[in-house]
Amino acid sequence: MPTKIEKDSLSGQNTTGHEWDGLKELNTPLPKWWLWTFYACIAFSAVWVVIYPALPIPGATGTSGWIAREAVVRDVQQAEARMAPMMNRLRAATPAQIAADPEMRAFAMAGGRGAFANNCAGCHGAGGQGALGGFPSLADDEWIWGGSLDAIHHAIVHGIRANESDDQRQSMMPRFLADGVLTRPQVNDVAEHVLSLTNRATDQASAGRGAELYADNCASCHGEQGEGNRDLGAPRLSDQVWLYGGDKAAIVQSISNARAGVMPSWGKRLDPAIINMLTVYVHSLGGGE
């Protein structure tokens, strides 16, 4: 308790009685309403603790029963309810109809962007740029299975070689070296020929030998001139886009052990409306046909 309250001669104010090594504190009284406001805040916080889940104790939810998690769920439900009419329209429409309708298209582009980021970007990249090693770019003009709205829709719904749908995109390239179809020098010759399709062969004699092997083993799927075949998912070999790399080592590797990229079937995982949105969004990335 302060004991020595004295009057400060300079200011005429009383001191609080507190003294620290000769330093004294002047008493400038705080208005009482301020003190009461402070008490009111404490009382308010006590009420708050009772009503809201303020204590770090599991199950201490407060008398109101309000829980942040439930509030989020409620908000999400409200948002879904708001979106429901549009989602119903998107579910009933074909991707082509959505793309043609400005209102549906705007909604699909916004929703598709989010759905793509959630489900597709892990492999195909944030902007659909793809990645070397079997994750095709969706922004270029090269499509293994076709780039029309319907082809994109089919691939998303049924997947590719995932064995999750009877209508999946299915094809299997033989492992020419590993399965003993071709010898190592023959594989080398075929690789030289494939390089020659884009005028990059370094050994013309080898490429010449490879031409015949290519015609016998590869042309049925990849085409005589390496033009590819979308029905079979056989990529074009005569262009500049290479899913697994276009240098000779990568081509030799592809011929020897084959390649078979897999995409899950999203038909069972996503709402048809979301798949329609994804279709329109992917189609708009730059490669849509």
Next chain:
Amino acid sequence: MGEIKTPDKLKPESVAHAATSSLYADRQRVYPKAVFGKIRSVKWAVLILCLALYYLVPWLRWDRGPGMPDQAVLVDMTNARLFFFWIEIWPQEIYFLTGALILGAFTLFAVSSLFGRLWCGFTCPQTVWTDLFMFVERWIEGDRNARMKLDAGPRNGAYWARKIAKHGAWVLIAAATGGAWIMYFNDAPTITRQFFTGEAGVTVYFFFALFAGFTYLLAGWAREQVCTYMCPWPRFQAAMLDENSLVVTYRDWRGEPRGKAKAEGVGDCVDCAACLHVCPTGVDIRDGQQLECIGCGLCMDACDSVMGKLGRPKGLVAFETLKNLSASAAAAAALPPGPERQQAGMAARRVPRFIRPRTIMYASALAVVALVMLGAFLMRSTLDVTVLRDRAPLFVRLSDGGIRNAYTVKIVNKTRDEAPLTLTLEAPAGLRLTVQDVEAIGEGRYALSRRGDGITQYRVFITAPAGARLGESTPVTFRLLDSAGRPATSQSSVFLGPKP
């Protein structure tokens, strides 16, 4: 700020509770007395003007054409637009509001350094509404003495009738204040109807209650406590004032020593306490400059009327600079109280120095900001094009070896003109422009429709043929042409490709 004296109420001998040395002070009730005079008339005029502006501006109409709000001043939160007569501000132009606030701040600084607390005493909403509430209080409960008697007297029927009438009237004014506030954010006639039919949203009722509640609390109950304890402005405005600023001052060199009107050898102050009784914050101006004084000047009116009755010169309390005050005091120091001292003191006064480094700096800052804002406003474009380059992927290699970049082009149209614009590309030869879902109207030219008062978005591609000799980054410019082919606006960007 010259000599600062301790207000009486902080002097221990004048305050009973100081003896107990409590750390908390009871509020000293202030019962301001009615006053008549020049300053009071000016204050009434300012009060009527400010309140009329506040309550009536939302009802002003301004025709903006069909489909647009016809309210002259409107903050449209839903559509993110701010309407001020012929001006329409988009959210990205909020710096106009910032500029207006900076202008307001510098005006406040300049005015304070020239004329003291004009803002506090005349135009601050706290002062204006408190004045209005006091007027109502005086009308219902009577003037100072009647009110003091009422509060000290028994809690009988007459007491409660007056209190209920007063608070009822206050609540009505507060409700009108909260009601006017929401009109700045909604169409006034519509929101008025919706408000009373219960159709308005929760936000509207919340802000109504917030502003009504705080008007009632701050103007009815808190009053001078806001200025003394809550408001930061009284604290740092001392930095704007100096000895050449006009402030409300008691001419102590003329008034002291105080004494009865007929007494001999005393100054002009008859110690009638009229100045103290009319003060809305309860300070005694004769104690000198003090934080609690809001500079409203009502004590000048009160003192002038007393001096007038006594046949003495007016202006014992006046708008005066501290420099003149010291000059007068010095001139009058040697003289005994009387007309001679009064004349000598007044003769020593000089015209206040309005032009001084401080005011020049405030005025220059004000002028610079005003010019910048005016320039920005005059050069404000009503049509903008924004180009966002895709960053994932940076570029796409096409099957023929060509390189393609994708861009999002946004046409920001602040007018209601919906005439299509022609998009062209300025870039090295070979780079080809295409717009998704839009047919070309000529070589590399696309007619883009645009929404009125909105943003229209297009996905645009630039393609370089295989073997094009371009660096990693090539500057390009997107240009929009109006219907006559004149450049309307443009935006530069870059075309990226692999390392050559």
